Amino acid sequence: MEQHILTTRLWENIDEPMPVAELPGKSVETVSAPLTNIFAEAATLLEQGELVAFPTETVYGLGADALNAVALGKIFAAKQRPTDNPLIAHVADMEQVLMLTDRITPLTQRLMETYWPGPLSILMPARADLPQALTAGLPHVAVRMPSHPVALGLIRAFGKPIAAPSANTSGRPSPTSAAHVLEDLAGKIAGVIDGGDCQVGIESTVIEVTDEQILILRPGAVDAEDLGQFGVPVRYDPHLLHQQSDAKPRAPGQKYRHYAPKGSLQVIFTHDAEAFWSYADKQVQAAHQVGKKVALLAADQNVGADLVMPLGTTATEAAKRLYRILRVCDQEEIDLIMARGFAEDPASVAILNRLYKASGGHFVDLR
Numbered sequence: 349m350e351q352h353i354l355t356t357r358l359w360e361n362i363d364e365p366m367p368v369a370e371l372p373g374k375s376v377e378t379v380s381a382p383l384t385n386i387f388a389e390a391a392t393l394l395e396q397g398e399l400v401a402f403p404t405e406t407v408y409g410l411g412a413d414a415l416n417a418v419a420l421g422k423i424f425a426a427k428q429r430p431t432d433n434p435l436i437a438h439v440a441d442m443e444q445v446l447m448l449t450d451r452i453t454p455l456t457q458r459l460m461e462t463y464w465p466g467p468l469s470i471l472m473p474a475r476a477d478l479p480q481a482l483t484a485g486l487p488h489v490a491v492r493m494p495s496h497p498v499a500l501g502l503i504r505a506f507g508k509p510i511a512a513p514s515a516n517t518s519g520r521p522s523p524t525s526a527a528h529v530l531e532d533l534a535g536k537i538a539g540v541i542d543g544g545d546c547q548v549g550i551e552s553t554v555i556e557v558t559d560e561q562i563l564i565l566r567p568g569a570v571d572a573e574d575l576g577q578f579g580v581p582v583r584y585d586p587h588l589l590h591q592q593s594d595a596k597p598r599a600p601g602q603k604y605r606h607y608a609p610k611g612s613l614q615v616i617f618t619h620d621a622e623a624f625w626s627y628a629d630k631q632v633q634a635a636h637q638v639g640k641k642v643a644l645l646a647a648d649q650n651v652g653a654d655l656v657m658p659l660g661t662t663a664t665e666a667a668k669r670l671y672r673i674l675r676v677c678d679q680e681e682i683d684l685i686m687a688r689g690f691a692e693d694p695a696s697v698a699i700l701n702r703l704y705k706a707s708g709g710h711f712v713d714l715r
């Protein structure tokens with residue numbers, strides 16, 4: 349398939365911002381003239397039922413017309429995505445929200461006003477006329493207004509909601525740059541808009557909202573503490589982190605081994621740096637004896653790892669770097685990746701969830 353790289357590093361071309369979001373009291377910086385041609389070209393491709401990848405503040409999305417069942421089918425084919433996994437519809441204004449749902453509760457309204465545009469996807473009752481591929485036949489549709497100016501500009505140019513899962517092959521780490529998108533999907537999509545590196549680096553928080561509670565189905569940058577300010581309890585779907593249960597996760601995507609590098613990842617929890625380094629040292633020796641390559645996602649302490657790429661000390665830093673680092677580990681054909689765990693505070697739940705998924709649950713507790 350002919351591949352359009354709609355621009356490179358267009359992030360540098362942005363000048364005069366203009367307001368885009370129409371939620372009360374909000375005005376968002378977005379892009380101006382030089383990009384309008386790119387948006388128009390991408391919107392035309394979407395209108396023709398093609399797939400166009402684009403940057404968001406979380407990860408790159410693989411966009412298709414959310415209301416076109418044939419176009420949605422192409423998303424599942426390109427990503428090799430299981431068909432029981434529903435998509436997030438991305439909107440730029442309230443009018444587009446109402447193309448997806450006809451019921452917005454007061455709590456949902458407050459959440460949108462507080463966190464949109466931003467990394468929060470909210471489940472809303474799905475309109476009966478939505479394509480079944482968008483919701484996987486579930487009663488809800490997930491809706492998000494991204495804050496990235498390129499994402500907002502594209503959705504506005506298109507004029508309708510854009511369905512966009514992360515623009516990776518299913519099971520691979522999500523893409524945080526246009527190059528990552530092409531690594532997985534070159535030849536399978538009509539184009540990608542290059543907006544540079546994603547700021548957040550992991551996918552949005554997904555929540556289900558009732559009058560009684562806010563249920564976090566997938567943790568993200570908007571955390572449980574943030575969501576605690578609305579007067580209802582905030583709970584996690586028991587499938588997140590190590591709290592396994594027999595019940596099905598409410599976000600179907602959470603049941604798959606996700607975000608996974610090719611090598612095996614171990615996440616080591618310890619209060620004591622010495623204990624971590626002595627464990628790492630032993631693992632490196634053992635791996636080297638059988639000819640395996642080791643990556644260490646912590647600042648080096650001379651244990652002889654083949655690749656050293658610190659994840660960072662804060663959850664925010666780690667989120668921004670994780671997927672990029674996992675992709676480098678794949679390129680370098682690393683067999684064993686070791687990272688240090690994070691304290692289980694609300695701000696770290698999202699990174700711990702991604703580490704849990706990427707490691708296939710391989711958490712080593714030395715505490």
Ligand code: TXA
Binds near residue numbers: 436492494554601
């Ligand atoms: O940050 C993000 O959310 C990125 C960017 C591109 O916006 N998108 C993204 O989409 O991560 P995806 O498809 O990779 O993940 C969507 C998650 C899945 O875990 C899916 O199961 C869940 O949201 N989800 C979507 N619609 C749902 C629904 N109606 N009910 C329950 N879970 C839903």
Ligand code: MG
Binds near residue numbers: 513
């Ligand atoms: Mg995904």
